[in-house]
Amino acid sequence: MNERHVLPADIERTSMAIIQGELTERGIQVPAGCEAVVQRVIHTTADFDYAKNLCFTPGAVDKGVEALGRGAVLVTDTNMALAGISKPTLKKLGCSAYCYMADEDVARAAVQENTTRADAAMQKAAQLHPGAVFAVGNAPTALFRLEKLIEEGLRPALVIAVPVGFVNVVESKERIFSACEAAGVPVIAAMGRKGGSNVAAAVCNALLYTAANALDPAQRGWKG
């Protein structure tokens, strides 16, 4: 066995071929244009449930890719998701990414308003970056805040709604999906209980790599 001499980019190509092969075997047809996102989430989780759980408003992937291609800001609800986003690809596209969960003013605002830090962090992010791509992988309360802000007129480039969990999570994703549909805001959501910071990062990376490949078709994106 000679595993250490296999290049990560080769492993990624092989993995994606296996994933696509198994999707075909299982008779799962991923919506056109959504393949890169679905494949990368399965690559991140080894969980084919996401082929069915992931829902997209029409053109959501293209709109996310387009926004990142012109240097949009990415906002996440956890530092773990932020850590998982490809920094070289952000740099190549002139994009930047932020998570405000650990900020002192966010902690203070959460106490003052009797709410969660995730909620307060989204309020801060929406003020600073109203047209950002918002990626939520952990906190339903972040989605409830985004829902309210969208109803009040916020127009993000894209909402990625993929928290994981057992309490308020399923509802938070159904509600943000409806709110985004009603407002014409593109949304990608993992319906049901599953999701997570790793899934949020995977969706972001799929969009970033697609945007970077559009700049330079010879470039293949992979998680380094």
Next chain:
Amino acid sequence: MNERHVLPADIERTSMAIIQGELTERGIQVPAGCEAVVQRVIHTTADFDYAKNLCFTPGAVDKGVEALGRGAVLVTDTNMALAGISKPTLKKLGCSAYCYMADEDVARAAVQENTTRADAAMQKAAQLHPGAVFAVGNAPTALFRLEKLIEEGLRPALVIAVPVGFVNVVESKERIFSACEAAGVPVIAAMGRKGGSNVAAAVCNALLYTAANALDPAQRGWKG
């Protein structure tokens, strides 16, 4: 609906009760002493497959908890896993956590030795912290290196072997499990394809919270 006034600690307790209830409904008996780890991984993924995938050598949880209770070092193979580990709980226990993947000397060593950064990062970590808890959530090559080091005499406090993926991943986990068993090194592994940086962080946090609760039984650990 009044989601924003539910405290995170209450949500966590409710989630854990739902998870335990569904494990019972499904007739799944988690090995004694392993409940906290299994429940937290399901909490992180909403994926009950982990109740079956997670394998433990006898006493592995207790040995990990004991090591962290006396301030052991944690080593991860990704900055994403590192970002997911509870910093307040590390601090309370006097523990520290490191990931060397992004270090310049690791990048240089990987090129010089024609290997992966994950492999080189494990070599650096093993030199600096030979008795650490090693948590691998991404790179099979990190596990192949640990396997070799253990065969050469390295004795970590615990190996957490939970990479995700489609190439070399399943084998890497089977091999490290056997190598650890043979050497008497405690190991917790997610067999099969599933795992990830989020799973690595969840296992670490389950052990850290258990160790912290042993210090102070009134304290309840939760991801803040």
